[in-house]
Amino acid sequence: MKKIIIALDGHSSCGKSTMAKWLAKEIGYVYVDTGAMYRAVTLYSLRKGYFNGEEIDTNALSADIDNGKISVTFKFNAETGRPDTYLNGELVETEIRQMEVSSHVSPIAALGFVRESLTAQQKAMGEEKGIVMDGRDIGTAVFPQAELKIFVTASAEVRAKRRYDELTAKGDDVKFEDILKNVQERDYIDSHREVAPLRQADDAIVLDNSNMTIPEQNEWLLAKYKEIVG
Ligand code: DC
Numbered sequence: 001m002k003k004i005i006i007a008l009d010g011h012s013s014c015g016k017s018t019m020a021k022w023l024a025k026e027i028g029y030v031y032v033d034t035g036a037m038y039r040a041v042t043l044y045s046l047r048k049g050y051f052n053g054e055e056i057d058t059n060a061l062s063a064d065i066d067n068g069k070i071s072v073t074f075k076f077n078a079e080t081g082r083p084d085t086y087l088n089g090e091l092v093e094t095e096i097r098q099m100e101v102s103s104h105v106s107p108i109a110a111l112g113f114v115r116e117s118l119t120a121q122q123k124a125m126g127e128e129k130g131i132v133m134d135g136r137d138i139g140t141a142v143f144p145q146a147e148l149k150i151f152v153t154a155s156a157e158v159r160a161k162r163r164y165d166e167l168t169a170k171g172d173d174v175k176f177e178d179i180l181k182n183v184q185e186r187d188y189i190d191s192h193r194e195v196a197p198l199r200q201a202d203d204a205i206v207l208d209n210s211n212m213t214i215p216e217q218n219e220w221l222l223a224k225y226k227e228i229v230g
Helices: 016-027 034-048 058-066 105-109 112-125 138-142 156-169 176-192 214-229
Strands: 005-010 030-033 072-077 082-087 131-135 148-153 205-208
Touching (some): 005 138, 016 214, 030 034, 030 082, 030 112, 034 058, 034 082, 034 105, 034 112, 105 112, 112 131, 138 148, 148 214, 156 176, 205 214
Parallel strands (some): 030 131, 148 205
Antiparallel strands (some): 072 082
16 A cells, blocks of 8 residues: 655644554554654753743754754654653653643744754655654645645644643643643744744645544544545
8 A cells, every 4th residue: 555644733732643643553654743852852952951931042052953962762662552752862751741841842943943953854754654743834844745634723722621631640730721821822832933833734634623532533534544545
């Protein structure tokens, strides 16, 4: 069967990665979570003191990127059935999902030199096709030639509730209002940045999953894939 590139873009916490992971497993494709790459670079910047919440030391960060000091890789975790994210060889999967990183990632993801570097790595990952990649600019900037492009969305309240449930299930002490504010702020910054803003590709299929269950959205996605590969 021919291998294709599947691009899933959309707002934060809309369930893109759940769908993308499921589909990749179902059809034997590689799954890449590009948000994890931006999150890992954010964690690096926070740890190094390059980002204090107000200003970013762009000279220091771009020098480290140019000098190959930031390596973000993925390793499949057989226990969870999902890839884990590593920053310079250290497992950071849990840390990059915490609020500290979530609330600092958008300004880092808006930097042109960060996007340039991560986009180049993402393009290389798709050379062999057979890949499901989720993010914000996959169908527009990384793989404009992707055979299947999906743009996922859901209301901000539904998305905040999903993230709240996810974090509280892990034992994190978080407030729903803070999460909703973070979701809305990220929507704004992601959609208004100059470089590769979040927008629907002209040829993307839109899915609003506010009122869909996970099995329903998975079924919908699998059907779209089958339409393309025949
Ligand atoms: O999907 P996520 O919430 O883990 O993404 C984290 C942040 O990274 C999000 O605020 C937007 C940014 N991002 C991006 O700008 N481009 C991508 N391809 C993926 C994520």
